[in-house]
Each structure stands twice: as structure tokens, then as C-alpha cells.
Amino acid sequence: MAIVEWCEVQRLFHPHYLLTVILATIFFPLRICAPVCEILFPDKGCQLDYRETEILFFLIIVILFRTRKLATTSLVPYVSAASMYTKVAMVILFFYNDVRYGIIYSIVCIVHLMVFPEPTYSGPDVAVYFTSQTLEEELQKDKRVVWIVEFFALWSPPCINFASDFRRISAKYTLENLRFGKIDVTRNPEAAAKYHINTSALSKQLPTLIMFKDGKALMRRPTVDSKSKLVKFNFCIENIVNEFDLNNLYNELKNDKINKKAAKQEGSKKTN
Numbered sequence: 001m002a003i004v005e006w007c008e009v010q011r012l013f014h015p016h017y018l019l020t021v022i023l024a025t026i027f028f029p030l031r032i033c034a035p036v037c038e039i040l041f042p043d044k045g046c047q048l049d050y051r052e053t054e055i056l057f058f059l060i061i062v063i064l065f066r067t068r069k070l071a072t073t074s075l076v077p078y079v080s081a082a083s084m085y086t087k088v089a090m091v092i093l094f095f096y097n098d099v100r101y102g103i104i105y106s107i108v109c110i111v112h113l114m115v116f117p118e119p120t121y122s123g124p125d126v127a128v129y130f131t132s133q134t135l136e137e138e139l140q141k142d143k144r145v146v147w148i149v150e151f152f153a154l155w156s157p158p159c160i161n162f163a164s165d166f167r168r169i170s171a172k173y174t175l176e177n178l179r180f181g182k183i184d185v186t187r188n189p190e191a192a193a194k195y196h197i198n199t200s201a202l203s204k205q206l207p208t209l210i211m212f213k214d215g216k217a218l219m220r221r222p223t224v225d226s227k228s229k230l231v232k233f234n235f236c237i238e239n240i241v242n243e244f245d246l247n248n249l250y251n252e253l254k255n256d257k258i259n260k261k262a263a264k265q266e267g268s269k270k271t272n
Helices: 006-011 015-025 027-032 036-040 050-068 075-097 099-115 132-141 157-173 189-194 237-243 246-271
Strands: 128-130 146-152 178-184 208-213 216-221
Touching: 006 075, 015 027, 015 075, 015 099, 027 036, 027 075, 050 075, 075 099, 075 157, 128 132, 132 146, 132 178, 132 189, 146 157, 157 178, 157 237, 157 246, 178 246, 237 246
Parallel strands: 128 178, 146 178
Antiparallel strands: 146 208, 208 216
């Protein structure tokens, strides 16, 4: 699997992320590229001074340490976190050079957040929320229903980042015989233990998606290889659709539902 998935790169084309990256890096072309730097910083030339270099090195260290704690395999959270710390450093650098530049840059950042907020899903949430008991009851209640269940934790950044995508997927693909559910492993540790999901703070198994057919777990992501080593999986819509073959599964179950209804109607006509 590629280190960076195309579906994640596509998300960065949203105006919020494009402007975020521009704001996080705009200081450098303004500071070192002639003739702009000669106009904006006439007394300092077009090279970073010692204090500016110190601030940038400190920024790099902060980004490296803070992003490591995200414990996510997705690109967008890293870009968001790195850009946030970088913009804080840019505010300091602009104020260091000229208070007016610092004020203008701060105002632009605030306007950006107000006009182009981070994209979130505002559609319906059709996923069913389970407890350990209700999950097992539902799986055994009607084994004709295919369930795709997300095992998540409210404190987990990867789960938070994946929440909108899971709502989009569930809203698009839900049928009477294809359902989506969620279960909080923090409140339901028995479910995590049963399906061998590590719920520690350093866990790479959150979130975990499991597909259930005939009441039994059929496949899951992330999974483990032959050496019992966890296989990295990037949780984005394109990957989920491809790995779980949702388009074909949706069409198959939709046709199965239509055929059953037609057979039922035909049987009732014969009876009459």
C-alpha cells in the first residue's frame, strides 16, 4: 500500500487546506525572495537572521514531536497539525520583524478560519450505536443482514478524523440488508477483547472496521499478516469502498432484496 493515498491528497485540494498551507509558508517567499523582501524588510536584507533561524529550528522540533503523538496513518491530520504549529511560528516571526505585519497576518488567519472552516460532514448519521450485548444480539437476530461495524474510541485522533468519512459511507450504502454500526471500545471493553482489538493509548488498531456476514466476522481492517504484524491501513472513503468491495456488495444485496420482493408478490398472486 502506498505511503500517501491519492484519496487523501484529493482532500487537501479543499480551499481550507490549500489556504492553510499557503498561510503556513507565506513568510518564506516574502522574507527571502527579491524584490518583495527588499520592499517589506528593507533593513534586514533577504536572508534569515540568527533569531529567525532559531525559531524555525524550534518549530521543526515541535512539529516532529507533536505529530508523532497523533498515532494516525492519514495525511490530512498531519498537515493540519503541522500547519497549526507553523502558523503560530509565523505569527512570532512577523511580529519579530514588524508589529504591523504580525497584526495583519493574525487577522488574515482568523478570517480564513471563519470563511473557510475545516470541512465536516453535516448529513444524516444512519449508523447504529451498539453495546457489547446489543451487538451480539443484532448479529444473531437476522443473519441475512450484512453488518459493517466500526470499533472506535472517543479519545482517539484517528477515530475522530475518520468519523465524517464513516458517516458518509453509511449514508450512501445503507440498505435493509446492509447496515452500518459503531461501538465505543472504551465503554465496551468486552467487545474489544472478543475481537482482539488493542485499546491502549498507543494502539494502531483504532479505528477497526469489521464486516459481519451470517453473524460472523468475515473481514477486518486493519488486519495482521502471517507474522502477526499489523498491516498499515489508511482510512479514507476510497480505500474502504475498495477493500470491502462496497459497490458490488451494495448492488448484490439491493438486487437480492428486489428479487425477494418480486418472488413474494408473485407468490401472493398465485395464492389469490
